[in-house]
Amino acid sequence: SSEIRKLKKRGAIISEDRDTTILGKIDVGPLVETNFTAVRTNDSLRNLVESIKHSSRNTFPVVDKSGKLTGIILLDDIREEMFDQSLYDKIHARELMHKRITKVYNNEDIFSVMKKFESSGQWNLPVVDKEEYYLGFIAKSRVLTKYRDELILNR
Numbered sequence: 001s002s003e004i005r006k007l008k009k010r011g012a013i014i015s016e017d018r019d020t021t022i023l024g025k026i027d028v029g030p031l032v033e034t035n036f037t038a039v040r041t042n043d044s045l046r047n048l049v050e051s052i053k054h055s056s057r058n059t060f061p062v063v064d065k066s067g068k069l070t071g072i073i074l075l076d077d078i079r080e081e082m083f084d085q086s087l088y089d090k091i092h093a094r095e096l097m098h099k100r101i102t103k104v105y106n107n108e109d110i111f112s113v114m115k116k117f118e119s120s121g122q123w124n125l126p127v128v129d130k131e132e133y134y135l136g137f138i139a140k141s142r143v144l145t146k147y148r149d150e151l152i153l154n155r
Contacts, residue, residue: 032136044090104125
């Protein structure tokens with residue numbers, strides 16, 4: 001990935017093989033952040049605004065009643081709607097969410113995860129299990145930090 005190429009240019013990475021070995025040891029599981037507020041597909045904008053008030057995040061996973069990920073709502077995308085109280089009971093999460101999203105599976109290897117960060121251009125990707133149940137988000141910065149820490153540990 002281009003992040004790794006940049007590190008190589010700076011001489012931070014000694015060899016491709018060692019690099020691959022270190023990256024291969026990184027497990028997705030412990031890097032998953034779970035402090036995102038999930039909202040339900042059929043939550044009204046009114047409920048959504050309540051959830052937003054109590055969250056420090058700008059990203060809201062949308063799940064169905066069984067907990068499977070159906071989409072993502074980004075705060076920046078719904079600012080206008082949030083200020084229009086006439087819409088509070090008229091529109092729902094399902095109409096405000098992005099349905100086509102790049103997902104990471106909790107058993108996926110880190111190489112594949114980094115490829116998804118590259119191709120999606122996202123800094124945070126939702127993590128699901130093989131049944132598509134929402135688990136949390138993984139941040140590109142956390143993966144890169146973990147990678148750097150592993151490099152230092154494995155000198």
